[in-house]
Amino acid sequence: MPARSETSSATADERGFSALPRRRRLEADERRAQILACAVDLFGERPYAAVSTAELAQRAGVARGLINHYFGNKRDLYLAVVRRMVxxxxxxxxxxxxxxxxxxxxxxxxxxxxxxxxxxxxxxxxxxxxxxxxxxxxxxxxxxxxxxxxxxxxxxxxxxxxxxxxxxxxxxxxxxxxxxxxxxxxxxxxxxxxxxxxxxxxxxxxxxxxxxxxxxxxxx
Incomplete structure (x- = not known):
């Protein structure tokens, strides 16, 4: 009986450990989608040159560095918007x-x-x-x-x-x-x-x- 208990505990620990990265990936995907949706709105409202990454970050409610992390720069983000549209x-x-x-x-x-x-x-x-x-x-x-x-x-x-x-x-x-x-x-x-x-x-x-x-x- 103790051996089965230890096995069950180890299995549960392994499941808990492997589930954590999946939650993080889901959160990252949602954050990326949030930034992209805000970029679609902003590029739809104003010319490309009139949209800054600082404003994009503010609209999306994220740190400016996250835009660079997920998309690179403003042009790369715009290319993602183009792909989304077509x-x-x-x-x-x-x-x-x-x-x-x-x-x-x-x-x-x-x-x-x-x-x-x-x-x-x-x-x-x-x-x-x-x-x-x-x-x-x-x-x-x-x-x-x-x-x-x-x-x-x-x-x-x-x-x-x-x-x-x-x-x-x-x-x-x-x-x-x-x-x-x-x-x-x-x-x-x-x-x-x-x-x-x-x-x-x-x-x-x-x-x-x-x-x-x-x-x-x-x-x-």
Whole structure:
């Protein structure tokens, strides 16, 4: 009996010791997420140059050194904001629509506009280089995101077999440029309503997937 007691005690001690780092990692992840969320808000409110790391730390309620610890410097933190804005939800969380081409296109545009609406002005700033200009690392992140969106959109509209075709995906990337401009007119300038943007993008996407892409594929 004493031997079993000692074993149980040792096992409990080991479990307690191994659980402590897990709690610390969770706290660190939460703190990092807190800083990132505050950075999203601040970069959405003001130009990049007008945001200081001291202000970011104050908004997040952390010591300034923690921003350097988790992100490096202000530019590195901004790059994390860019990645956050353009990272798509996991494919497993999406319900791929079925139905006619028009119904799939409608679902695809609604998905795009939901992403824009979720992030608002900071999405417009990030995707239009409004914050730091033509930064090559920002461009690399945005290019990868544009490709990911093009692949996902082809899946949504029922053209999954073309999702990994670089040439056809380029046409969808070009359509993505219209999405960004229309998003700016809607979110920032207020010159278009969401309904108007939805109609415009549906018309263009339907033409792209029912006429343009099939014609390009046939001519190859």
């Amino acid at each position: 990272t798509l939800p996991e494919l497993g969380t999406m319900i791929v629509p079925t139905g006619t081409a028009q119904q799939r296109v409608d679902a695809g545009v609604r998905w795009l506009l939901d992403i824009i609406a979720e992030h608002g002005r900071i999405w417009v700033k990030v995707t239009s280089h409004e914050v730091v200009g033509a930064d090559p690392e920002v461009q690399q992140i945005l290019d990868a995101a544009d490709d990911a969106v093009a692949e996902r959109l082809l899946l949504i509209v029922g053209l999954a077999e073309w999702a990994h075709d670089a040439e056809l995906r380029t046409f969808v990337r070009a359509y993505g440029g219209m999405v960004k401009v229309a998003g700016r007119e809607w979110i920032t300038r207020g010159t278009l309503t969401r309904e108007q943007v939805h109609e415009l993008l549906c018309d263009m996407l339907l033409t792209l997937v029912t006429r343009t892409l099939p014609n390009v594929d046939r001519r190859r």
